[in-house]
Amino acid sequence: MMRRLLIAVPYGWLLLLFLVPFLIVLKISLSDIALSIPPYTPTLDLSEGWAGIRDFFSALDFENFTFLTTDDLYWKAYLSSLQIALISTLLTLLVGFPIAYGMARAPVEWRPALMMLVILPFWTSFLIRVYAWIGILSNEGFLNQFLMWIGLVDEPLTILNTNIAVYVGIVYTYLPFMILPVYATLEKMDESLLEAAEDLGCTRNQAFWFVTVPLSRPGVIAGCFLVFIPALGEFVIPSLLGGSQTLMIGKVLWEEFFSNRDWPVASAVAIILLLILIVPIVLFQRNQQKQAEANS
Amino acid sequence: MHLKYVALTLAAGLAATAATADEVRVYNWSDYIDEELLTKFEEETGIDLIYDVFDSNEVLETKLLAGGSGYDVVVPSGTFLQRQIEAGAFQKLDKSKLSNIDNMWGVVEARTDQYDPGNEYSINYMWGTTGIGVNVGAVQERLGEDAPIDSLELIFNPDNISKLGECGIHMLDAPAEMIPMALKYLGEDPNSHDPDVIAKTEPLFMAIRPYIQKFHSSEYINALANGDICVAVGWSGDILQSRDRAAEADNGVEIAYHAAKEGAQMWFDQMAIPVDAPNPDAAHVFLNFIMDAQNMAQASNYVYYANGNEASKEFLVEDVIGDPAIYPDEATLENLFTTTPYPPRVQRTVTRLWTKIKSGT
Numbered sequence: 001m002m003r004r005l006l007i008a009v010p011y012g013w014l015l016l017l018f019l020v021p022f023l024i025v026l027k028i029s030l031s032d033i034a035l036s037i038p039p040y041t042p043t044l045d046l047s048e049g050w051a052g053i054r055d056f057f058s059a060l061d062f063e064n065f066t067f068l069t070t071d072d073l074y075w076k077a078y079l080s081s082l083q084i085a086l087i088s089t090l091l092t093l094l095v096g097f098p099i100a101y102g103m104a105r106a107p108v109e110w111r112p113a114l115m116m117l118v119i120l121p122f123w124t125s126f127l128i129r130v131y132a133w134i135g136i137l138s139n140e141g142f143l144n145q146f147l148m149w150i151g152l153v154d155e156p157l158t159i160l161n162t163n164i165a166v167y168v169g170i171v172y173t174y175l176p177f178m179i180l181p182v183y184a185t186l187e188k189m190d191e192s193l194l195e196a197a198e199d200l201g202c203t204r205n206q207a208f209w210f211v212t213v214p215l216s217r218p219g220v221i222a223g224c225f226l227v228f229i230p231a232l233g234e235f236v237i238p239s240l241l242g243g244s245q246t247l248m249i250g251k252v253l254w255e256e257f258f259s260n261r262d263w264p265v266a267s268a269v270a271i272i273l274l275l276i277l278i279v280p281i282v283l284f285q286r287n288q289q290k291q292a293e294a295n296s
Numbered sequence: 297m298h299l300k301y302v303a304l305t306l307a308a309g310l311a312a313t314a315a316t317a318d319e320v321r322v323y324n325w326s327d328y329i330d331e332e333l334l335t336k337f338e339e340e341t342g343i344d345l346i347y348d349v350f351d352s353n354e355v356l357e358t359k360l361l362a363g364g365s366g367y368d369v370v371v372p373s374g375t376f377l378q379r380q381i382e383a384g385a386f387q388k389l390d391k392s393k394l395s396n397i398d399n400m401w402g403v404v405e406a407r408t409d410q411y412d413p414g415n416e417y418s419i420n421y422m423w424g425t426t427g428i429g430v431n432v433g434a435v436q437e438r439l440g441e442d443a444p445i446d447s448l449e450l451i452f453n454p455d456n457i458s459k460l461g462e463c464g465i466h467m468l469d470a471p472a473e474m475i476p477m478a479l480k481y482l483g484e485d486p487n488s489h490d491p492d493v494i495a496k497t498e499p500l501f502m503a504i505r506p507y508i509q510k511f512h513s514s515e516y517i518n519a520l521a522n523g524d525i526c527v528a529v530g531w532s533g534d535i536l537q538s539r540d541r542a543a544e545a546d547n548g549v550e551i552a553y554h555a556a557k558e559g560a561q562m563w564f565d566q567m568a569i570p571v572d573a574p575n576p577d578a579a580h581v582f583l584n585f586i587m588d589a590q591n592m593a594q595a596s597n598y599v600y601y602a603n604g605n606e607a608s609k610e611f612l613v614e615d616v617i618g619d620p621a622i623y624p625d626e627a628t629l630e631n632l633f634t635t636t637p638y639p640p641r642v643q644r645t646v647t648r649l650w651t652k653i654k655s656g657t
Contacts, residue, residue, distance in 0.1 A: 036383050255651060261358065262640075
């Protein structure tokens, strides 16, 4: 009995915060656009009784999903989002791993302070931090002024409103999500393993590649998913830092919703995005489970 | 900056649940009022005013159609208003509560009548044109003294715009304004709803696309004033505001605004009360306050837009009433056109075309 109750809690949570919203969006994606409040039809009319419910279900169809296949905009946007998310995940790893490694190798008494430095930016609103990048990257921004002052460039570099700015924004924003899990695994690592490797004839370099890197894998995988999943659906960063040529599915969704007022197609785009995300999410869950089993 | 609206929606949503009797929530365009008026309203009426801003009709419409926006007064443009009235988003004004309604200007009412028959749901707040703002010095330096700064040739002729690209060009991120403008240049009916005719603008935009730095509907005010860009296709009053800011900053930037001589779009921003407004009484008080001749004049004097209030004219400063860019003379007026809303299917074509123009895909 107790056991069932314990299981019911997470499932209830999942039902309330995932399944119910999902079903609402799914329902809208099967509806048709209408000029009314809300701007789609049918809406469930329970006063009609069973007939109302039957009419409601018979009016739903998959038209909006077939529509998505008729225009190459959508799959191009999905692909381009995948590309941006993958590249930024790799970049975040490249920047985050050395930081996490440095933190884990720092003297024990420094670590809380270093950890604080990673977490500190969260005390400021995410939006303000992204806006700050506009000030840094714009043509008259700090970066260009600095580069021109030291004489590295004569003309300001155009970074803002390009994909480069989007990568900078994503890497900056999600860096802590990479550092923290990698740091957590590296910190737990038994350093005597490195000594053993060296005793057995490894150079320090080899010990790093053969011992540290494989042992940090769970943290790296967790970090990559934590960056990749939100980056794929990212909307704020591309719309503030990206240019009009930055094609991401989050922006397409916005256009469907706001410019076309087509909630049904916007919902269909969101459903497909979710389906694309389910693959990495399931992989992530598996990885977490494996880790939990390995630890226990 | 779309996220601002997300934040505002959340704020409005949360606040809506706590609306009290003596509170009015107004949702207006950004940079569109003298903020002294907001304090004056609170002092005169004792009603708390919560004032939020947006910069695109699309954002406003989505909120209205979602229902429960929590706002008491909103300010859509005419074409959007028309569609929203059809969707049942507004309540009829109770004119017995609007003692200042006689101040309104028949000439403007006659034009807004096409969007809101009988002006039953809305009053005109401001009106203006969509045209071209230029940094005169920077443009003449690149195109010579006789640069066509009052003509669509400046932006749609690749020979001209290609020379201006490096100094910065912004265009409104508003297909419902940019496409009619391009159609006008092509000699087509700017109000065409024929997808084949609308498609003719694609090659035109594609040819000038590489020279456009950004499609955005509010950043150009500052960018133009600071001298960051040298051409902005935007709304009359916004460009005149940036002319004013540049003059105040005394930074050597001289801004000029022209409604294109080939013909320019004329638009009307209308104040209306959502059907589910939490406090329609206070909304009427606000509308009546805005229709007061002196208040309306103060707003126009500040934002450099013409208004639909005839009685306010005597309080307008010469800079506003005497400027043909704001209050056009008869000849210019005849050259202005208005548009009507696109039906959903055409709207989709237009949005798709616009995405293609902006992203190249």
